[in-house]
Amino acid sequence: xxxxxxxxxxxxxxxxxxxxxxxxxxxxxxxxxxxxxxxxxxxxxxxxxxxxxxxxxxxxxxxxxxxxxxxxxxxxxxxxxxxxxxxxxxxxxxxxxxxxxxxxxxxxxxxxxxxxxxxxxxxxxxxxxxxxxxxxxxxxxxxxxxxxxxxxxxxxxxxxxxxxxxxxxxxxxxxxxxxxxxxxxxxxxxxxxxxxxxxxxxxxxxxxxxxxxxxxxxxxxxxxxxxxxxxxxxxxxxxxxxxxxxxxxxxxxxxxxxxxxxxxxxxxxxxxxxxxxxxxxxxxxxxxxx
Amino acid sequence: xxxxxxxxxxxxxxxxxxxxxxxxxxxxxxxxxxxxxxxxxxxxxxxxxxxxxxxxxxxxxxxxxxxxxxxxxxxxxxxxxxxxxxxxxxxxxxxxxxxxxxxxxxxxxxxxxxxxxxxxxxxxxxxxxxxxxxxxxxxxxxxxxxxxxxxxxxxxxxxxxxxxxxxxxx
Numbered sequence: 292x293x294x295x296x297x298x299x300x301x302x303x304x305x306x307x308x309x310x311x312x313x314x315x316x317x318x319x320x321x322x323x324x325x326x327x328x329x330x331x332x333x334x335x336x337x338x339x340x341x342x343x344x345x346x347x348x349x350x351x352x353x354x355x356x357x358x359x360x361x362x363x364x365x366x367x368x369x370x371x372x373x374x375x376x377x378x379x380x381x382x383x384x385x386x387x388x389x390x391x392x393x394x395x396x397x398x399x400x401x402x403x404x405x406x407x408x409x410x411x412x413x414x415x416x417x418x419x420x421x422x423x424x425x426x427x428x429x430x431x432x433x434x435x436x437x438x439x440x441x442x443x444x445x446x447x448x449x450x451x452x453x454x455x456x457x458x459x460x461x462x463x464x465x466x467x468x469x470x471x472x473x474x475x476x477x478x479x480x481x482x483x484x485x486x487x488x489x490x491x492x493x494x495x496x497x498x499x500x501x502x503x504x505x506x507x508x509x510x511x512x513x514x515x516x517x518x519x520x521x522x523x524x525x526x527x528x529x530x531x532x533x534x535x536x537x538x539x540x541x542x543x544x545x546x547x548x549x550x551x552x553x554x555x556x557x558x559x560x561x562x563x564x565x566x567x568x569x570x571x572x573x574x575x576x577x578x579x580x581x
Numbered sequence: 582x583x584x585x586x587x588x589x590x591x592x593x594x595x596x597x598x599x600x601x602x603x604x605x606x607x608x609x610x611x612x613x614x615x616x617x618x619x620x621x622x623x624x625x626x627x628x629x630x631x632x633x634x635x636x637x638x639x640x641x642x643x644x645x646x647x648x649x650x651x652x653x654x655x656x657x658x659x660x661x662x663x664x665x666x667x668x669x670x671x672x673x674x675x676x677x678x679x680x681x682x683x684x685x686x687x688x689x690x691x692x693x694x695x696x697x698x699x700x701x702x703x704x705x706x707x708x709x710x711x712x713x714x715x716x717x718x719x720x721x722x723x724x725x726x727x728x729x730x731x732x733x734x735x736x737x738x739x740x741x742x743x744x745x746x747x748x749x750x751x
Contacts (some may be wrong), residue, residue: 302604305613309603312617313595316624317588323629 380407383431390443390469390486394435395479402479409482411473414530415545416503418465418576420484421451421530427459436461444469444486451531451539452518462531467577503545504552506559507572507580510538517541520568527559535579542580543569586637588628594640595624601641601715602648608698608710609652615659623651642725645715649726653703697744708737709744 380396380403387393396403408425427435432450439448446466453460465471469486511517513531520541521529529541543559546552552571559566574580586594595602599620606619627647634643695714698706711717711725719737723730 302607303613304600304603305617306600308613308617309599309620310596312621313599313624316621316626317592317595317628319621320625320628323625 379403380426383427383434385435385438387438387441392439392442392484394482402481404480406480406482411484412528412530413471414542416505416574416576417532417579418467418469419530419532420463420465420471421460422463422484423453423455423458423460425455425458432459432461439463442486447533449533450513452513452521454518454521454525460531462533464533464579465576501547502573502575503547504549504571504573505545506543506552506556506569507532508541508568508570510534510536510540510581513539523563524559532580535581540572540580541568542572549573586631586634586640588631590637591628591631591640594637595627595644598641598644602644605645605648605710605715606652608695608714609656609703609706611699615655619648619651619655622655623647626651642717642721645711646725649707649711653707656703697748700747701740701743705736705740705743708733708740712737 380398382397384395384397384402385392394406396407407427410421410423412421413419414421424435436448439445442463444465444467445463447464449462449464451460451462463484465486471484471486474481474483474485508520511520517531517539521531524541524543527543529543531539532542533539544552544555546555549571552573556566556569556571559569572580602620602623603616606616606623607613610616610619623644627644630647634640698709701709707726708722711722712719717725719730719733722728722737723733726733
């Protein structure tokens with residue numbers, strides 16, 4: 292018996308967790324990389340990290356190859372329709388285990404094979420996750436929101452405007468700078484959002500107290516003028532943030548320095564005829580903007 | 582011919598070799614969670630520095646070096662020695678290994694060798710793990726660690742000698 296076989300046969304390998312650990316590592320790398328090259332073409336997604344498993348437990352090599360495991364592109368793919376094509380369901384099942392949210396959809400008494408189309412985007416300041424789910428009823432959203440509030444690490448949940456029909460958009464505000472992972476499984480369709488402790492911080496990531504700069508509007512009501520701005524800056528993937536006063540601002544991009552933010556503002560002013568609504572703002576992970 | 586890999590191929594290759602990488606990390610820390618953390622951190626580092634990989638054919642050795650360095654860093658940072666697997670967590674009991682006579686004495690020797698790794702400094706473990714558990718030859722290890730082959734040989738023999746003395750009570 293050779294040493295190599297010995298090692299392989301005698302070390303118990305927690306394969307599911309090993310796969311998760313690798314994906315988490317690659318997710319962090321993408322996050323670090325993205326921070327270093329934040330630009331107009333990229334979303335300011337902070338820590339989104341998504342997987343598509345073809346089977347729940349033993350992802351095939353095919354799944355790794357085709358499932359676009361590396362974050363950036365996959366997250367962008369999700370933006371044009373994560374989840375299955377069908378939105379037909381008659382109920383929703385929501386489960387919270389510690390800091391993990393698990394959502395399934397039910398139709399004709401059984402869990403659907405795929406989840407409804409969804410989008411996800413993360414931000415560092417304030418630390419939050421924007422989620423949009425298609426064809427969710429008000430009742431289902433309320434059930435979901437109630438469960439999300441039970442998640443460890445969540446400090447607030449609020450609805451945001453959606454430009455798409457039949458889509459419910461909302462923001463989950465986290466009470467510290469978390470990494471998170473969005474995992475989609477099929478057969479049965481399961482969508483899970485998991486928050487990671489800061490054990491995953493590395494020296495190159497934003498520390499919780501680090502100032503993050505972004506472009507923002509003044510606080511507004513959730514009305515047609517906010518909707519008009521959402522439409523106007525749609526290409527910049529704006530995020531809606533609830534302020535301390537309860538109004539909403541549009542936030543675009545996240546930058547490590549004020550200079551980078553100002554440079555981006557100048558570019559937008561050229562592209563959007565002055566972009567008078569925007570100014571540079573800043574904040575930290577736990578800081579709700581004024 | 583040089584052929585660099587992209588991040589998707591990186592993901593594919595790291596998945597293909599994940600168990601091997603885990604075993605190497607485990608050899609250093611003898612703890613499941615720590616080994617997972619090491620592989621996770623190494624995956625992050627590997628992806629961040631993918632452009633440093635000269636050619637796809639060196640992926641495994643290149644990534645092994647990252648795993649090794651991350652393992653050593655991990656032990657240093659945590660300032661503690663990996664626990665001796667007294668309860669053999671994750672491993673068959675020594676007695677059980679001994680009973681498996683059809684596998685021959687090699688199995689026992691390997692088990693002893695594996696357990697004796699714990700007496701080595703993290704850097705010293707590298708030579709034993711790569712040479713005897715990953716079956717790399719000295720030339721490959723030298724390339725991987727960017728050391729002269731003669732240095733690798735002498736350090737490997739020194740580490741082996743240290744283990745031998747420990748195992749024979751010398």
